[in-house]
Amino acid sequence: MADVAARAGVSTATVSRVLSGSRPVAEDLRRLVLGAARDLGYKVNLVGRALRKGRTSTLGLLVPDLDNPFFSSLAQHLSRTFDGSGIDVLVFSADDDLRIERRGIESFLGRQVDTLVIIPCHESESSVSVALAAESTLTIQLDRRVSDVDVHFVGCDNHEGMRLVEGHVSACVDQKRQPVVYVGASTESSSGHERLEGFRSHFGEHPTYLGTFDFGWGQDAAQRLLADGFRSATVVTAADIIGLGLLGRLQSLGHRVPEDFRVIGFDGIGVARLAHPTLTTVRQPVEEIGRTILNLINTATSADRHTLVRIAPELVIGESSPA
Amino acid sequence: MADVAARAGVSTATVSRVLSGSRPVAEDLRRLVLGAARDLGYKVNLVGRALRKGRTSTLGLLVPDLDNPFFSSLAQHLSRTFDGSGIDVLVFSADDDLRIERRGIESFLGRQVDTLVIIPCHESESSVSVALAAESTLTIQLDRRVSDVDVHFVGCDNHEGMRLVEGHVSACVDQKRQPVVYVGASTESSSGHERLEGFRSHFGEHPTYLGTFDFGWGQDAAQRLLADGFRSATVVTAADIIGLGLLGRLQSLGHRVPEDFRVIGFDGIGVARLAHPTLTTVRQPVEEIGRTILNLINTATSADRHTLVRIAPELVIGESSPA
DNA sequence: TTGTAGGCGTTATCAC
DNA sequence: GTGATAACGCCTACAA
Numbered sequence: 310m311a312d313v314a315a316r317a318g319v320s321t322a323t324v325s326r327v328l329s330g331s332r333p334v335a336e337d338l339r340r341l342v343l344g345a346a347r348d349l350g351y352k353v354n355l356v357g358r359a360l361r362k363g364r365t366s367t368l369g370l371l372v373p374d375l376d377n378p379f380f381s382s383l384a385q386h387l388s389r390t391f392d393g394s395g396i397d398v399l400v401f402s403a404d405d406d407l408r409i410e411r412r413g414i415e416s417f418l419g420r421q422v423d424t425l426v427i428i429p430c431h432e433s434e435s436s437v438s439v440a441l442a443a444e445s446t447l448t449i450q451l452d453r454r455v456s457d458v459d460v461h462f463v464g465c466d467n468h469e470g471m472r473l474v475e476g477h478v479s480a481c482v483d484q485k486r487q488p489v490v491y492v493g494a495s496t497e498s499s500s501g502h503e504r505l506e507g508f509r510s511h512f513g514e515h516p517t518y519l520g521t522f523d524f525g526w527g528q529d530a531a532q533r534l535l536a537d538g539f540r541s542a543t544v545v546t547a548a549d550i551i552g553l554g555l556l557g558r559l560q561s562l563g564h565r566v567p568e569d570f571r572v573i574g575f576d577g578i579g580v581a582r583l584a585h586p587t588l589t590t591v592r593q594p595v596e597e598i599g600r601t602i603l604n605l606i607n608t609a610t611s612a613d614r615h616t617l618v619r620i621a622p623e624l625v626i627g628e629s630s631p632a
Numbered sequence: 633m634a635d636v637a638a639r640a641g642v643s644t645a646t647v648s649r650v651l652s653g654s655r656p657v658a659e660d661l662r663r664l665v666l667g668a669a670r671d672l673g674y675k676v677n678l679v680g681r682a683l684r685k686g687r688t689s690t691l692g693l694l695v696p697d698l699d700n701p702f703f704s705s706l707a708q709h710l711s712r713t714f715d716g717s718g719i720d721v722l723v724f725s726a727d728d729d730l731r732i733e734r735r736g737i738e739s740f741l742g743r744q745v746d747t748l749v750i751i752p753c754h755e756s757e758s759s760v761s762v763a764l765a766a767e768s769t770l771t772i773q774l775d776r777r778v779s780d781v782d783v784h785f786v787g788c789d790n791h792e793g794m795r796l797v798e799g800h801v802s803a804c805v806d807q808k809r810q811p812v813v814y815v816g817a818s819t820e821s822s823s824g825h826e827r828l829e830g831f832r833s834h835f836g837e838h839p840t841y842l843g844t845f846d847f848g849w850g851q852d853a854a855q856r857l858l859a860d861g862f863r864s865a866t867v868v869t870a871a872d873i874i875g876l877g878l879l880g881r882l883q884s885l886g887h888r889v890p891e892d893f894r895v896i897g898f899d900g901i902g903v904a905r906l907a908h909p910t911l912t913t914v915r916q917p918v919e920e921i922g923r924t925i926l927n928l929i930n931t932a933t934s935a936d937r938h939t940l941v942r943i944a945p946e947l948v949i950g951e952s953s954p955a
Numbered sequence: 956t957t958g959t960a961g962g963c964g965t966t967a968t969c970a971c
Numbered sequence: 972g973t974g975a976t977a978a979c980g981c982c983t984a985c986a987a
Contacts, residue, residue: 310964320974325966335972352768355742356688357964359679360979374708375723376902381704385697388725392732397739400698400723402711409715416720419678445675524906557908579699580903583847585880633980643958648982655983658956680980683963 316345328353359421368398368424368606369417370451371410375402377522378550378578380428383452383595387426390599396423396606403430411438418445424606428452432499447609449602454499459615463601466619467500470591471507473624474545474573477589478512481632482543487571490539491517492530492555493547498522504547504575512545522547527554534570535562541569543630549574549581549590556584556629571630577622586628593622639668651676682744691721691747691929692740693774694733698725700845700873701901703751706775706918710749713922719746719929726753734761741768747929751775755822770932772925777822782938786924789942790823793914794830796947797868797896800912801835804955805866810894812838813862815853815878816870817845827870827898835868845870850877857893858885864892866953872897872904872913879907879952894953900945909951916945 314321319338326332327342334342345351359365370387372380388398401417403410410430417425418441425448429435436455442448449461478489491508494501501522508515518533520526527550534542546552552574559570566572566586574581577592601618609616626632637644642661649655650665657665668674682688693710695703711721724740726733733753740748741764748771752758759778765771772784801812814831817824824845831838841856843849850873857865869875875897882893889895889909897904900915924941932939949955 321964322966322974322976323972325964326973329966331966333972338973350767352738353742354744354964355739356679356682356744357979358966360683360963360981361965361967363979365679375698375704375711376708378701378704378903381698381701381707384704384723385699385725385727388698389727392727397724397736400707400725401720402708402723404708404712404715413720415675416678419676421677421679444673524902553906557906557910560908579847580701580906583876583880583903584906585883585908587880644980645958645960645982646956649957652982656956661957677980680963681982683965683979684981684983686963 310351312349313342313345313351316349317341329358363421364423365421366396367420367422368396368426369413369420369422370398370400371403371413371417371425371427372400373403373405373410373428373430375400378580379548379576379593382578383428383598386595386599387602390596390603394603405430407431407434407438410435414438414442418442422446424449426451426602429455429498431497432456432502447606449605451598451602452500456499461605461609461616463598463605463618464500464620465593465598465622467503468507468510469619470575470622471504471511471545473591473622474508475511477573477624477626477630477632478543478545481630482571484543487541487543487569489515489543489545490534491515491545491547492527492534492551493517493519494522494526494551495519501547508545520551522550524550524554527551527556528558529554531555531558531562535564539570540564543571543573545573547575549576549578549588552588552590552629553580553584556586556588566629567631573630577625581625581627584627584629589627589630590625591622592625594620633674635672636665636668636674639672640664652681686744687746688744689719690743690745691719691749692736692743692745693721693723694726694736694740694748694750695723696726696728696733696751696753698723701903702872702899702916703775705901706751706921709918709922710925713919713926717926728753730754730757730761733758737761737765741765745769747772749774749925752778752821754820755779755825770929772928774921774925775823779822784928784932784939786921786928786941787823787943788916788921788945790826791830791833792942793898793945794827794834794868796914796945797831798834800896800947800949800953800955801866801868804953805894807866810864810866810892812866812868813857814838814840814868814870815850815857815874816840816842817849817874818842821845824870831868843874845873847873847877850874850879851881854878854881854885858887862893863887866894866896868896870898872899872901872911875911875913875952876903876907879909879911889952890954896953900948904948904950907950907952912950912953913948914945915948917943
């Protein structure tokens, strides 16, 4: 900066004012500074700025796994939402590992991000890390909530999602012929938890299979259903990725979807439209989630950390469980 | 840091040495410092450290689009590779927009990342930005190369990939009954470019359809093929995501895969195994790509920026074009 | 082994 | 409107 100032024949203060636009500068000096900066290939050092200002205009997004299409699409939409806001979105993947999740949080905090958005790996084990983050910066939980900690949360109304599924099923399915079964994920994350409870509260008692949030579990679950004697059913799943695994395995084994088995997903990831047949699913409104977070940042104070926003999902009818 | 020093009754220099491990400190003082830091909830400020050291122990990864499963899996694998290396991987999405790509580069440079890994949006238009980056920090192009700029590159050997496809086709396909057709992407990116050339050099003259690297283009291409009178073919595509769109549309319209149409993809994304039938594809070895970049960082000097690493892909046989 | 002190690049405050 | 200067938090000569 000193070089630019020297070349333009002004003080570093003026250079700073021109480049950061913090105060008005006479037009002729402005041009001089800009010219000198260009000639010297000068680029502002954001580290110096951050140290001085104590802020970084950065949002850190910590996701459990970028290979999970729902999380990566959330990351993509959040980035898009913040484009033009003057805030950069930086993404860090925890690789589904509590240790790395912790490291990611410390890294973001150390870098002085203004906002930390976390999709926690684990409903209870991530609590300490989330609480730690909330102590030093504006922290928002996304999609999943840890238990026993009072930190902002933005996510889908899973209970409502299951109500939509129930409405669809009771309107379109002959439950005598295709009885309802739930294939979910164990309750390590709040979304797994809440979707199971939502299912139970709307559907009552039905067979329930619990595994993990991934494709392989969907495949396994298909085998379990068949082993348990099912030759037709309406399978409500806790996530598209599970539903897709299930769908593929059922078809490989010669069963027809939706004629024999209906499959219903949750999340509305892009690949749900990509399956054959396309997946009927409960779509989370990722755009609105992004907007809500942007809003929260502009209004939230560190005093109130208990904002809890539930966004209503919508049912998307596909071929795997038609109307 | 001064507070910690005061509480431990030592100088800030000692605190620094303990917390950064840069120099040995007597065990008793060490404990004292650590205790004081814990009591005060002190966390090292990485911004201050970065300003002083001029390095940040950070790798910035700039991807065109996190919604593209190949890019997000690359991001995931790179993160995993760097776990334990002492380097944090931070991801920024350019949303397929040259303007945002440029902003991402300036942001990473301003933050003084030690390494910048870029998957450029565009083969020619991204050149200026990539060159800019390479001027101020170690820059590595990933998967796609811009033209006319001499910057490190790590990516797949697309020519070899097409050779593998040709080997499979000539061994397993009756080309009289299922003639070869290419469905690719226009040459805005080097991978689109190179795969098309690879196809031509191994297969010779065949009908060629060019669009974009997405699912929708695959669907459109299916319609084009049918409109052009094809009722059976071996469709070689430039990317899994195109192949999957094509596969789905063909099936929706009542055509059988692989009996009528064979479909072959490229990339080896996770969802290729998720399709029904599963996709035969050329898998890029993402783990090895990650390791290569880690290696490059440890060996490369800013003097030689022309390293060019091509990693051999492997053919994965799926049901869409069986052996 | 430990302490002192200067400076990394920037901006805000205070004078002019 | 502009210039001089202190301070943000840290690390590392250098001195002890």
